[in-house]
Amino acid sequence: xxxxxxLLGVQLRASALLTLQYRLDFFVAGAxxxxxxxxxxxxxxxLFQQRETVAGWTWHEALLVVAWFTVLKGxxxxxxxxxxxxxxxxxxxxxxxxxxxxxxxxxxxVSTSKFEVWKSADVLGGxxxxxxxxxxxxxxxxxxxxxxxxxLLACAVSILYSLWILVxxxxxxxxxxxxxxxxxxxxxxxxxxPSSVFRGALALIFTFVxxxxxxxxxxxxxxxxxxxSWRLGAAVGGAAAFALVARLVWTRAIARYTSAGG
Amino acid sequence: MSGASLEAHGARREGEPxxxxxxxxxxxxxxxxxxxxxxxxxEFLVWVLATNMPLVMLLLWTAVAREAPVxxxxxxxxxxxxxxxxxxxxxxxxxxxxELNFEIRQGTIxxxxxxxxxxxxxxxxxxxxxxxxxxxxxxxxxxxxxxxxGHGQLASDPMLWIVAPIAIAGAWAMxxxxxxxxxxxxxxxxxxxxxxxxxxxxxxxxxGYIVPLELLPAWLYDVVRWLPFRYLLSFPxxxxxxxxxxxxxxxxxAIQWAYVAAFLALALWTWKRGLARYSAFGG
Numbered sequence: 017x018x019x020x021x022x023l024l025g026v027q028l029r030a031s032a033l034l035t036l037q038y039r040l041d042f043f044v045a046g047a048x049x050x051x052x053x054x055x056x057x058x059x060x061x062x063l064f065q066q067r068e069t070v071a072g073w074t075w076h077e078a079l080l081v082v083a084w085f086t087v088l089k090g091x092x093x094x095x096x097x098x099x100x101x102x103x104x105x106x107x108x109x110x111x112x113x114x115x116x117x118x119x120x121x122x123x124x125x126v127s128t129s130k131f132e133v134w135k136s137a138d139v140l141g142g143x144x145x146x147x148x149x150x151x152x153x154x155x156x157x158x159x160x161x162x163x164x165x166x167x168l169l170a171c172a173v174s175i176l177y178s179l180w181i182l183v184x185x186x187x188x189x190x191x192x193x194x195x196x197x198x199x200x201x202x203x204x205x206x207x208x209x210p211s212s213v214f215r216g217a218l219a220l221i222f223t224f225v226x227x228x229x230x231x232x233x234x235x236x237x238x239x240x241x242x243x244x245s246w247r248l249g250a251a252v253g254g255a256a257a258f259a260l261v262a263r264l265v266w267t268r269a270i271a272r273y274t275s276a277g278g
Numbered sequence: 279m280s281g282a283s284l285e286a287h288g289a290r291r292e293g294e295p296x297x298x299x300x301x302x303x304x305x306x307x308x309x310x311x312x313x314x315x316x317x318x319x320x321e322f323l324v325w326v327l328a329t330n331m332p333l334v335m336l337l338l339w340t341a342v343a344r345e346a347p348v349x350x351x352x353x354x355x356x357x358x359x360x361x362x363x364x365x366x367x368x369x370x371x372x373x374x375x376x377e378l379n380f381e382i383r384q385g386t387i388x389x390x391x392x393x394x395x396x397x398x399x400x401x402x403x404x405x406x407x408x409x410x411x412x413x414x415x416x417x418x419x420x421x422x423x424x425x426x427x428g429h430g431q432l433a434s435d436p437m438l439w440i441v442a443p444i445a446i447a448g449a450w451a452m453x454x455x456x457x458x459x460x461x462x463x464x465x466x467x468x469x470x471x472x473x474x475x476x477x478x479x480x481x482x483x484x485x486g487y488i489v490p491l492e493l494l495p496a497w498l499y500d501v502v503r504w505l506p507f508r509y510l511l512s513f514p515x516x517x518x519x520x521x522x523x524x525x526x527x528x529x530x531x532a533i534q535w536a537y538v539a540a541f542l543a544l545a546l547w548t549w550k551r552g553l554a555r556y557s558a559f560g561g
Contacts, residue, residue: 041469044469044472048472048475051476052479055479055482058489059335059338059489062489062493062494063338063342065495066342066348066493067342070341070342071341198324198328199328201328202328202329202330202331203330205334209334209338213338214337215337215341
Protein backbone atom coordinates (compact mmCIF):
# COMPACT_ATOMS: atom_id res chain seq x y z
CA UNK A 17 0.00 0.00 0.00
CA UNK A 18 2.72 2.47 0.99
CA UNK A 19 4.55 1.64 -2.20
CA UNK A 20 1.48 2.50 -4.25
CA UNK A 21 0.95 5.72 -2.34
CA UNK A 22 4.55 6.67 -3.13
CA LEU A 23 4.03 5.73 -6.77
CA LEU A 24 0.93 7.90 -6.90
CA GLY A 25 2.98 10.76 -5.49
CA VAL A 26 5.61 10.31 -8.19
CA GLN A 27 3.04 10.19 -10.97
CA LEU A 28 1.23 13.25 -9.62
CA ARG A 29 4.48 15.19 -9.42
CA ALA A 30 5.36 14.27 -12.99
CA SER A 31 1.97 15.50 -14.20
CA ALA A 32 2.25 18.68 -12.14
CA LEU A 33 5.72 19.43 -13.51
CA LEU A 34 4.48 18.83 -17.03
CA THR A 35 1.53 21.18 -16.64
CA LEU A 36 3.66 23.85 -14.94
CA GLN A 37 5.36 24.28 -18.28
CA TYR A 38 2.12 25.58 -19.69
CA ARG A 39 1.16 28.15 -17.09
CA LEU A 40 -0.93 30.17 -19.49
CA ASP A 41 -3.19 27.14 -19.76
CA PHE A 42 -4.20 27.65 -16.16
CA PHE A 43 -5.86 30.94 -17.00
CA VAL A 44 -7.39 29.47 -20.13
CA ALA A 45 -8.72 26.52 -18.10
CA GLY A 46 -10.04 28.86 -15.41
CA ALA A 47 -11.78 31.09 -17.94
CA UNK A 48 -13.24 28.09 -19.78
CA UNK A 49 -14.47 26.57 -16.52
CA UNK A 50 -16.21 29.82 -15.63
CA UNK A 51 -17.66 30.05 -19.12
CA UNK A 52 -19.00 26.48 -19.19
CA UNK A 53 -20.53 26.81 -15.75
CA UNK A 54 -22.24 29.99 -16.91
CA UNK A 55 -23.60 28.35 -20.06
CA UNK A 56 -24.82 25.42 -17.96
CA UNK A 57 -26.83 27.88 -15.90
CA UNK A 58 -28.61 29.59 -18.80
CA UNK A 59 -31.24 26.90 -19.49
CA UNK A 60 -31.75 26.58 -15.74
CA UNK A 61 -32.30 30.33 -15.45
CA UNK A 62 -34.78 30.35 -18.33
CA LEU A 63 -36.56 27.37 -16.82
CA PHE A 64 -36.93 28.89 -13.38
CA GLN A 65 -38.08 32.20 -14.79
CA GLN A 66 -41.18 30.31 -15.90
CA ARG A 67 -41.74 28.24 -12.77
CA GLU A 68 -41.13 28.27 -9.05
CA THR A 69 -40.32 24.56 -8.98
CA VAL A 70 -39.43 22.03 -11.67
CA ALA A 71 -40.01 18.33 -10.96
CA GLY A 72 -40.02 19.11 -7.24
CA TRP A 73 -36.85 21.22 -7.22
CA THR A 74 -36.51 24.90 -6.52
CA TRP A 75 -33.95 27.09 -8.25
CA HIS A 76 -31.37 26.97 -5.45
CA GLU A 77 -31.79 23.24 -4.90
CA ALA A 78 -31.30 22.64 -8.62
CA LEU A 79 -28.15 24.78 -8.32
CA LEU A 80 -26.78 22.23 -5.87
CA VAL A 81 -27.12 19.54 -8.53
CA VAL A 82 -25.35 21.73 -11.10
CA ALA A 83 -22.60 22.38 -8.53
CA TRP A 84 -21.97 18.66 -7.98
CA PHE A 85 -22.07 18.16 -11.71
CA THR A 86 -19.36 20.80 -12.17
CA VAL A 87 -17.19 19.24 -9.45
CA LEU A 88 -17.50 15.76 -10.98
CA LYS A 89 -16.85 17.09 -14.47
CA GLY A 90 -13.60 18.55 -13.19
CA UNK A 91 -12.61 15.26 -11.57
CA UNK A 92 -13.52 13.34 -14.72
CA UNK A 93 -11.69 15.61 -17.14
CA UNK A 94 -8.73 16.22 -14.88
CA UNK A 95 -8.20 12.95 -13.06
CA UNK A 96 -9.77 10.12 -15.04
CA UNK A 97 -10.06 10.84 -18.73
CA UNK A 98 -6.53 12.03 -19.66
CA UNK A 99 -4.86 8.92 -18.28
CA UNK A 100 -7.33 6.52 -19.81
CA UNK A 101 -7.15 8.30 -23.17
CA UNK A 102 -3.44 7.50 -22.98
CA UNK A 103 -4.23 3.78 -22.81
CA UNK A 104 -6.00 3.93 -26.16
CA UNK A 105 -2.93 5.58 -27.65
CA UNK A 106 -0.69 2.91 -26.08
CA UNK A 107 -2.81 0.10 -27.47
CA UNK A 108 -2.80 1.60 -30.94
CA UNK A 109 0.95 2.04 -30.97
CA UNK A 110 1.73 -1.21 -29.18
CA UNK A 111 3.63 0.60 -26.41
CA UNK A 112 1.35 -0.78 -23.72
CA UNK A 113 3.84 -3.65 -23.41
CA UNK A 114 6.30 -1.35 -21.64
CA UNK A 115 3.73 -0.62 -18.96
CA UNK A 116 2.73 -4.27 -18.56
CA UNK A 117 6.39 -5.14 -18.01
CA UNK A 118 6.72 -2.78 -15.04
CA UNK A 119 6.63 -4.39 -11.59
CA UNK A 120 3.40 -2.76 -10.43
CA UNK A 121 -0.28 -3.24 -11.10
CA UNK A 122 -0.96 -2.24 -14.71
CA UNK A 123 -4.40 -0.79 -13.99
CA UNK A 124 -2.91 1.42 -11.31
CA UNK A 125 -0.08 2.55 -13.57
CA VAL A 126 -2.25 3.47 -16.53
CA SER A 127 -4.90 5.14 -14.37
CA THR A 128 -2.36 7.47 -12.78
CA SER A 129 -0.24 8.14 -15.85
CA LYS A 130 -1.60 11.60 -16.54
CA PHE A 131 -3.46 14.27 -14.59
CA GLU A 132 -4.67 17.57 -15.99
CA VAL A 133 -3.96 19.60 -12.90
CA TRP A 134 -5.51 22.78 -14.29
CA LYS A 135 -8.92 21.12 -14.45
CA SER A 136 -9.09 21.55 -10.68
CA ALA A 137 -10.41 25.00 -11.66
CA ASP A 138 -13.67 23.21 -12.43
CA VAL A 139 -13.70 21.58 -9.00
CA LEU A 140 -13.10 24.95 -7.33
CA GLY A 141 -15.82 26.54 -9.44
CA GLY A 142 -18.23 23.78 -8.46
CA UNK A 143 -17.46 24.19 -4.77
CA UNK A 144 -17.97 27.94 -5.08
CA UNK A 145 -21.33 27.42 -6.73
CA UNK A 146 -22.22 24.95 -4.00
CA UNK A 147 -21.42 27.42 -1.24
CA UNK A 148 -23.42 30.13 -2.97
CA UNK A 149 -26.43 27.80 -3.42
CA UNK A 150 -26.32 26.72 0.22
CA UNK A 151 -26.11 30.30 1.48
CA UNK A 152 -29.04 31.37 -0.70
CA UNK A 153 -31.14 28.42 0.41
CA UNK A 154 -30.30 29.47 3.96
CA UNK A 155 -29.65 25.93 5.01
CA UNK A 156 -26.81 24.68 7.18
CA UNK A 157 -26.31 20.97 6.60
CA UNK A 158 -25.79 18.79 9.66
CA UNK A 159 -22.56 16.89 10.25
CA UNK A 160 -24.12 13.57 9.19
CA UNK A 161 -25.48 15.17 6.02
CA UNK A 162 -22.00 16.41 5.09
CA UNK A 163 -20.51 12.98 5.88
CA UNK A 164 -23.14 11.24 3.75
CA UNK A 165 -22.49 13.68 0.92
CA UNK A 166 -18.76 13.01 1.01
CA UNK A 167 -19.37 9.24 0.96
CA LEU A 168 -21.66 9.71 -2.05
CA LEU A 169 -19.06 11.85 -3.75
CA ALA A 170 -16.49 9.09 -3.31
CA CYS A 171 -19.05 6.64 -4.74
CA ALA A 172 -19.66 8.93 -7.71
CA VAL A 173 -15.95 9.23 -8.51
CA SER A 174 -15.54 5.48 -8.16
CA ILE A 175 -18.49 4.80 -10.48
CA LEU A 176 -17.22 7.28 -13.06
CA TYR A 177 -13.78 5.67 -12.93
CA SER A 178 -15.26 2.17 -13.24
CA LEU A 179 -17.39 3.19 -16.22
CA TRP A 180 -14.36 4.60 -17.98
CA ILE A 181 -12.30 1.47 -17.23
CA LEU A 182 -15.11 -0.56 -18.82
CA VAL A 183 -15.06 1.67 -21.88
CA UNK A 184 -11.28 1.49 -22.13
CA UNK A 185 -11.37 -2.30 -21.80
CA UNK A 186 -13.36 -2.21 -25.03
CA UNK A 187 -10.31 -0.66 -26.67
CA UNK A 188 -8.62 -4.06 -26.53
CA UNK A 189 -11.35 -5.44 -28.78
CA UNK A 190 -12.13 -2.50 -31.05
CA UNK A 191 -9.15 -0.26 -31.44
CA UNK A 192 -10.80 3.02 -32.32
CA UNK A 193 -12.80 4.22 -29.36
CA UNK A 194 -11.91 7.89 -28.87
CA UNK A 195 -15.49 8.50 -29.90
CA UNK A 196 -16.81 6.27 -27.19
CA UNK A 197 -15.51 8.48 -24.42
CA UNK A 198 -17.07 11.40 -26.28
CA UNK A 199 -20.35 9.48 -26.18
CA UNK A 200 -19.97 8.81 -22.45
CA UNK A 201 -19.30 12.50 -21.89
CA UNK A 202 -22.43 13.45 -23.79
CA UNK A 203 -24.46 11.05 -21.64
CA UNK A 204 -22.82 12.33 -18.47
CA UNK A 205 -24.01 15.78 -19.49
CA UNK A 206 -27.54 14.78 -18.52
CA UNK A 207 -26.34 14.55 -14.91
CA UNK A 208 -26.65 18.31 -14.55
CA UNK A 209 -30.41 17.95 -14.20
CA PRO A 210 -32.16 16.63 -11.10
CA SER A 211 -32.93 12.99 -11.86
CA SER A 212 -36.65 13.38 -11.12
CA VAL A 213 -36.91 15.16 -14.48
CA PHE A 214 -36.43 11.84 -16.24
CA ARG A 215 -39.16 9.26 -16.26
CA GLY A 216 -39.86 5.79 -17.60
CA ALA A 217 -37.07 3.81 -19.24
CA LEU A 218 -34.63 6.70 -19.05
CA ALA A 219 -35.13 6.98 -15.29
CA LEU A 220 -34.21 3.30 -14.92
CA ILE A 221 -31.14 3.64 -17.14
CA PHE A 222 -29.92 6.74 -15.34
CA THR A 223 -30.32 5.04 -11.97
CA PHE A 224 -28.99 1.54 -12.65
CA VAL A 225 -27.04 1.28 -15.92
CA UNK A 226 -25.34 4.66 -15.96
CA UNK A 227 -26.17 5.86 -12.47
CA UNK A 228 -26.25 9.60 -13.09
CA UNK A 229 -28.85 9.98 -10.34
CA UNK A 230 -26.42 8.57 -7.80
CA UNK A 231 -23.65 10.90 -8.93
CA UNK A 232 -25.26 14.33 -8.69
CA UNK A 233 -28.85 14.14 -7.45
CA UNK A 234 -28.14 11.92 -4.43
CA UNK A 235 -25.33 14.12 -3.03
CA UNK A 236 -27.56 17.17 -3.42
CA UNK A 237 -30.41 15.39 -1.63
CA UNK A 238 -28.06 14.18 1.09
CA UNK A 239 -26.79 17.69 1.68
CA UNK A 240 -30.38 18.87 2.07
CA UNK A 241 -30.94 15.99 4.51
CA UNK A 242 -33.62 14.49 2.26
CA UNK A 243 -31.94 11.27 1.18
CA UNK A 244 -33.32 8.10 2.73
CA SER A 245 -30.53 6.08 4.35
CA TRP A 246 -31.32 2.94 2.33
CA ARG A 247 -30.51 4.89 -0.83
CA LEU A 248 -27.12 5.78 0.63
CA GLY A 249 -26.48 2.09 1.34
CA ALA A 250 -27.61 1.12 -2.16
CA ALA A 251 -25.30 3.74 -3.67
CA VAL A 252 -22.31 2.39 -1.75
CA GLY A 253 -23.19 -1.18 -2.71
CA GLY A 254 -23.72 -0.19 -6.32
CA ALA A 255 -20.40 1.63 -6.48
CA ALA A 256 -18.60 -1.42 -5.03
CA ALA A 257 -20.29 -3.69 -7.57
CA PHE A 258 -19.31 -1.36 -10.41
CA ALA A 259 -15.69 -1.33 -9.23
CA LEU A 260 -15.61 -5.13 -8.96
CA VAL A 261 -17.06 -5.65 -12.44
CA ALA A 262 -14.68 -3.08 -13.90
CA ARG A 263 -11.69 -4.82 -12.29
CA LEU A 264 -12.83 -8.24 -13.58
CA VAL A 265 -13.39 -6.97 -17.11
CA TRP A 266 -10.05 -5.16 -17.07
CA THR A 267 -8.09 -8.28 -16.02
CA ARG A 268 -9.90 -10.31 -18.68
CA ALA A 269 -9.14 -7.68 -21.31
CA ILE A 270 -5.46 -7.53 -20.33
CA ALA A 271 -5.25 -11.32 -20.45
CA ARG A 272 -6.40 -11.46 -24.05
CA TYR A 273 -4.27 -8.54 -25.15
CA THR A 274 -1.76 -9.45 -27.82
CA SER A 275 0.39 -6.46 -28.57
CA ALA A 276 -0.28 -4.51 -31.75
CA GLY A 277 3.31 -4.81 -32.87
CA GLY A 278 3.61 -8.52 -32.24
CA MET B 279 -1.93 25.09 -52.99
CA SER B 280 1.46 24.69 -54.57
CA GLY B 281 1.74 25.66 -58.20
CA ALA B 282 4.19 22.87 -58.96
CA SER B 283 1.74 20.10 -58.10
CA LEU B 284 -0.97 21.79 -60.12
CA GLU B 285 1.27 21.76 -63.14
CA ALA B 286 2.32 18.18 -62.69
CA HIS B 287 -1.24 16.98 -62.52
CA GLY B 288 -2.72 19.30 -65.10
CA ALA B 289 -0.10 18.42 -67.67
CA ARG B 290 -2.18 15.63 -69.12
CA ARG B 291 -5.06 17.89 -70.06
CA GLU B 292 -3.42 21.02 -71.28
CA GLY B 293 -5.50 24.16 -71.19
CA GLU B 294 -8.48 22.77 -69.27
CA PRO B 295 -9.70 25.45 -66.84
CA UNK B 296 -9.55 24.69 -63.12
CA UNK B 297 -13.34 24.68 -62.42
CA UNK B 298 -13.92 22.07 -65.12
CA UNK B 299 -11.17 19.91 -63.72
CA UNK B 300 -12.64 20.14 -60.25
CA UNK B 301 -16.11 19.30 -61.55
CA UNK B 302 -14.69 16.23 -63.23
CA UNK B 303 -13.11 15.14 -59.94
CA UNK B 304 -16.37 15.57 -58.00
CA UNK B 305 -17.97 12.16 -58.62
CA UNK B 306 -14.83 10.32 -57.50
CA UNK B 307 -14.49 12.57 -54.46
CA UNK B 308 -18.08 11.78 -53.49
CA UNK B 309 -17.51 8.06 -54.04
CA UNK B 310 -14.41 8.11 -51.84
CA UNK B 311 -16.22 10.13 -49.19
CA UNK B 312 -19.19 7.78 -49.20
CA UNK B 313 -16.95 4.72 -48.99
CA UNK B 314 -15.11 6.14 -45.99
CA UNK B 315 -18.41 7.07 -44.35
CA UNK B 316 -19.48 3.44 -44.74
CA UNK B 317 -16.12 2.17 -43.53
CA UNK B 318 -16.37 4.25 -40.35
CA UNK B 319 -20.05 3.44 -39.77
CA UNK B 320 -19.43 2.47 -36.14
CA GLU B 321 -17.96 5.91 -35.45
CA PHE B 322 -20.88 7.47 -37.25
CA LEU B 323 -23.30 5.55 -35.05
CA VAL B 324 -21.48 6.72 -31.94
CA TRP B 325 -21.72 10.30 -33.19
CA VAL B 326 -25.45 9.89 -33.74
CA LEU B 327 -25.89 8.51 -30.22
CA ALA B 328 -23.78 11.32 -28.82
CA THR B 329 -26.12 13.87 -30.40
CA ASN B 330 -28.57 13.15 -27.61
CA MET B 331 -28.79 16.61 -26.08
CA PRO B 332 -32.03 17.55 -27.91
CA LEU B 333 -33.65 14.39 -26.52
CA VAL B 334 -32.62 15.22 -22.96
CA MET B 335 -33.91 18.77 -23.42
CA LEU B 336 -37.11 17.37 -24.91
CA LEU B 337 -37.74 15.36 -21.74
CA LEU B 338 -36.87 18.29 -19.53
CA TRP B 339 -39.10 20.83 -21.26
CA THR B 340 -42.06 18.50 -21.73
CA ALA B 341 -41.85 17.78 -18.00
CA VAL B 342 -42.11 21.53 -17.43
CA ALA B 343 -44.88 22.06 -19.99
CA ARG B 344 -46.99 19.28 -18.52
CA GLU B 345 -48.16 21.62 -15.76
CA ALA B 346 -48.82 24.58 -18.05
CA PRO B 347 -47.50 25.74 -21.43
CA VAL B 348 -44.36 27.89 -21.50
CA UNK B 349 -44.98 30.89 -23.73
CA UNK B 350 -46.63 29.40 -26.80
CA UNK B 351 -44.89 26.05 -26.24
CA UNK B 352 -47.01 23.19 -24.92
CA UNK B 353 -45.90 19.57 -24.68
CA UNK B 354 -46.54 18.83 -28.38
CA UNK B 355 -44.73 22.01 -29.45
CA UNK B 356 -41.65 21.07 -27.43
CA UNK B 357 -41.63 17.55 -28.88
CA UNK B 358 -41.86 18.91 -32.43
CA UNK B 359 -39.24 21.58 -31.71
CA UNK B 360 -36.57 19.32 -30.26
CA UNK B 361 -37.06 16.50 -32.77
CA UNK B 362 -36.74 19.05 -35.58
CA UNK B 363 -33.61 20.35 -33.83
CA UNK B 364 -32.21 16.83 -33.77
CA UNK B 365 -32.86 16.40 -37.50
CA UNK B 366 -31.26 19.72 -38.47
CA UNK B 367 -28.27 19.01 -36.23
CA UNK B 368 -27.75 15.58 -37.76
CA UNK B 369 -28.00 16.93 -41.29
CA UNK B 370 -25.71 19.92 -40.77
CA UNK B 371 -23.05 18.67 -38.32
CA UNK B 372 -19.43 18.84 -39.33
CA UNK B 373 -16.19 17.36 -38.04
CA UNK B 374 -13.94 19.52 -40.16
CA UNK B 375 -12.47 21.39 -37.19
CA UNK B 376 -11.25 18.13 -35.60
CA GLU B 377 -9.91 16.84 -38.90
CA LEU B 378 -8.09 20.08 -39.68
CA ASN B 379 -6.64 20.30 -36.19
CA PHE B 380 -5.45 16.71 -36.28
CA GLU B 381 -3.98 16.92 -39.76
CA ILE B 382 -2.21 20.23 -39.14
CA ARG B 383 -0.65 18.90 -35.93
CA GLN B 384 0.35 15.57 -37.40
CA GLY B 385 1.53 17.14 -40.62
CA THR B 386 -0.59 14.72 -42.68
CA ILE B 387 -2.29 17.73 -44.24
CA UNK B 388 0.74 17.77 -46.54
CA UNK B 389 -0.82 14.88 -48.43
CA UNK B 390 -3.90 16.97 -49.13
CA UNK B 391 -1.80 19.94 -50.22
CA UNK B 392 -0.19 17.83 -52.93
CA UNK B 393 -3.51 17.24 -54.64
CA UNK B 394 -4.54 19.70 -57.33
CA UNK B 395 -7.74 20.61 -55.55
CA UNK B 396 -8.45 22.89 -52.61
CA UNK B 397 -8.31 20.80 -49.39
CA UNK B 398 -11.34 22.62 -47.94
CA UNK B 399 -13.29 21.42 -50.98
CA UNK B 400 -12.16 17.86 -50.25
CA UNK B 401 -13.37 18.18 -46.65
CA UNK B 402 -16.66 19.61 -47.89
CA UNK B 403 -17.32 16.75 -50.33
CA UNK B 404 -16.28 14.25 -47.64
CA UNK B 405 -18.88 15.76 -45.38
CA UNK B 406 -21.60 15.89 -48.03
CA UNK B 407 -20.90 12.31 -49.09
CA UNK B 408 -22.03 11.17 -45.66
CA UNK B 409 -25.41 12.82 -46.28
CA UNK B 410 -27.20 9.60 -47.32
CA UNK B 411 -26.18 8.07 -43.99
CA UNK B 412 -27.31 11.15 -42.10
CA UNK B 413 -30.63 11.09 -43.93
CA UNK B 414 -30.98 7.44 -43.03
CA UNK B 415 -31.00 8.26 -39.31
CA UNK B 416 -32.92 11.53 -39.71
CA UNK B 417 -35.89 10.02 -41.54
CA UNK B 418 -36.96 7.73 -38.67
CA UNK B 419 -36.76 10.71 -36.31
CA UNK B 420 -39.00 12.68 -38.66
CA UNK B 421 -41.40 9.74 -38.88
CA UNK B 422 -41.53 9.40 -35.11
CA UNK B 423 -42.11 13.13 -34.78
CA UNK B 424 -45.02 13.02 -37.23
CA UNK B 425 -46.50 10.01 -35.53
CA UNK B 426 -46.10 11.55 -32.09
CA UNK B 427 -47.47 15.04 -32.60
CA GLY B 428 -49.15 14.86 -36.01
CA HIS B 429 -49.06 17.36 -38.89
CA GLY B 430 -50.45 20.19 -36.80
CA GLN B 431 -47.02 21.34 -35.69
CA LEU B 432 -45.60 21.78 -39.18
CA ALA B 433 -45.57 25.10 -41.02
CA SER B 434 -48.73 25.59 -43.09
CA ASP B 435 -47.35 28.36 -45.33
CA PRO B 436 -45.96 26.75 -48.55
CA MET B 437 -43.49 29.64 -48.80
CA LEU B 438 -41.86 28.45 -45.56
CA TRP B 439 -41.42 25.02 -47.10
CA ILE B 440 -39.45 26.62 -49.90
CA VAL B 441 -37.40 28.52 -47.34
CA ALA B 442 -36.76 25.53 -45.05
CA PRO B 443 -34.51 23.43 -47.38
CA ILE B 444 -32.51 26.54 -48.34
CA ALA B 445 -32.19 27.37 -44.65
CA ILE B 446 -30.95 23.84 -43.89
CA ALA B 447 -28.43 24.08 -46.73
CA GLY B 448 -27.39 27.47 -45.38
CA ALA B 449 -27.00 26.07 -41.89
CA TRP B 450 -24.80 23.33 -43.27
CA ALA B 451 -22.66 25.80 -45.25
CA MET B 452 -22.38 28.16 -42.29
CA UNK B 453 -21.38 25.37 -39.91
CA UNK B 454 -18.82 24.09 -42.37
CA UNK B 455 -17.29 27.48 -43.19
CA UNK B 456 -17.21 28.72 -39.59
CA UNK B 457 -15.64 25.54 -38.21
CA UNK B 458 -13.20 25.47 -41.15
CA UNK B 459 -12.20 29.00 -40.21
CA UNK B 460 -11.57 27.98 -36.60
CA UNK B 461 -9.74 24.86 -37.74
CA UNK B 462 -7.48 26.83 -40.09
CA UNK B 463 -6.47 29.07 -37.21
CA UNK B 464 -4.52 25.98 -36.09
CA UNK B 465 -1.88 27.09 -38.59
CA UNK B 466 -1.12 30.13 -36.42
CA UNK B 467 -2.15 29.13 -32.97
CA UNK B 468 -1.65 25.98 -30.92
CA UNK B 469 -4.78 26.30 -28.85
CA UNK B 470 -7.27 26.98 -31.61
CA UNK B 471 -9.34 24.18 -30.10
CA UNK B 472 -10.00 26.35 -27.04
CA UNK B 473 -11.61 28.83 -29.39
CA UNK B 474 -13.73 26.01 -30.78
CA UNK B 475 -14.84 25.09 -27.26
CA UNK B 476 -15.87 28.71 -26.80
CA UNK B 477 -17.75 28.66 -30.09
CA UNK B 478 -19.46 25.42 -29.04
CA UNK B 479 -20.49 26.92 -25.71
CA UNK B 480 -22.12 29.89 -27.42
CA UNK B 481 -23.66 27.56 -29.97
CA UNK B 482 -25.35 25.45 -27.28
CA UNK B 483 -26.96 28.44 -25.61
CA UNK B 484 -27.67 30.82 -28.49
CA UNK B 485 -28.58 28.49 -31.35
CA GLY B 486 -31.77 27.15 -29.80
CA TYR B 487 -30.12 23.81 -29.06
CA ILE B 488 -31.13 23.67 -25.41
CA VAL B 489 -33.94 26.19 -25.24
CA PRO B 490 -36.15 27.69 -27.97
CA LEU B 491 -34.74 31.16 -28.49
CA GLU B 492 -38.04 32.97 -28.08
CA LEU B 493 -38.16 31.80 -24.47
CA LEU B 494 -35.00 33.75 -23.67
CA PRO B 495 -35.47 37.10 -21.91
CA ALA B 496 -36.62 39.70 -24.46
CA TRP B 497 -33.43 41.83 -24.35
CA LEU B 498 -31.26 38.74 -24.90
CA TYR B 499 -33.47 37.54 -27.74
CA ASP B 500 -33.00 40.87 -29.53
CA VAL B 501 -29.21 40.39 -29.36
CA VAL B 502 -29.30 36.71 -30.29
CA ARG B 503 -31.23 37.38 -33.47
CA TRP B 504 -28.19 39.15 -34.90
CA LEU B 505 -25.58 36.63 -33.73
CA PRO B 506 -24.60 33.88 -36.18
CA PHE B 507 -25.69 31.04 -33.89
CA ARG B 508 -29.43 31.31 -34.54
CA TYR B 509 -28.86 30.67 -38.24
CA LEU B 510 -26.94 27.46 -37.56
CA LEU B 511 -29.89 25.65 -36.08
CA SER B 512 -32.86 27.58 -34.77
CA PHE B 513 -33.80 29.33 -38.00
CA PRO B 514 -34.29 26.18 -40.15
CA UNK B 515 -36.31 24.67 -37.29
CA UNK B 516 -38.42 27.81 -36.99
CA UNK B 517 -39.10 27.69 -40.74
CA UNK B 518 -40.08 24.02 -40.64
CA UNK B 519 -42.45 24.50 -37.72
CA UNK B 520 -43.86 27.83 -38.90
CA UNK B 521 -42.63 29.73 -35.84
CA UNK B 522 -41.64 32.67 -38.07
CA UNK B 523 -43.85 34.47 -40.57
CA UNK B 524 -43.04 34.79 -44.24
CA UNK B 525 -41.38 38.23 -44.18
CA UNK B 526 -39.24 37.46 -41.16
CA UNK B 527 -38.15 34.18 -42.74
CA UNK B 528 -36.96 35.93 -45.90
CA UNK B 529 -34.99 38.49 -43.90
CA UNK B 530 -33.47 35.71 -41.82
CA UNK B 531 -32.55 33.81 -44.97
CA ALA B 532 -30.71 36.86 -46.29
CA ILE B 533 -28.84 37.27 -43.00
CA GLN B 534 -27.96 33.59 -42.98
CA TRP B 535 -26.43 33.58 -46.45
CA ALA B 536 -24.58 36.82 -45.72
CA TYR B 537 -23.01 34.97 -42.78
CA VAL B 538 -22.18 32.03 -45.09
CA ALA B 539 -20.34 34.39 -47.46
CA ALA B 540 -18.54 36.11 -44.59
CA PHE B 541 -17.35 32.88 -42.97
CA LEU B 542 -16.32 31.45 -46.33
CA ALA B 543 -14.24 34.54 -47.06
CA LEU B 544 -12.68 34.37 -43.59
CA ALA B 545 -11.86 30.67 -43.92
CA LEU B 546 -10.28 31.09 -47.34
CA TRP B 547 -8.30 34.10 -46.19
CA THR B 548 -6.88 32.45 -43.04
CA TRP B 549 -6.21 29.34 -45.08
CA LYS B 550 -4.10 31.32 -47.54
CA ARG B 551 -2.27 33.23 -44.82
CA GLY B 552 -1.80 30.11 -42.72
CA LEU B 553 -0.38 28.07 -45.54
CA ALA B 554 2.14 30.77 -46.36
CA ARG B 555 3.76 30.35 -42.94
CA TYR B 556 3.15 26.65 -42.51
CA SER B 557 6.10 24.31 -42.66
CA ALA B 558 4.79 20.88 -41.74
CA PHE B 559 5.46 19.58 -38.26
CA GLY B 560 8.23 17.04 -38.39
CA GLY B 561 8.85 18.02 -42.00
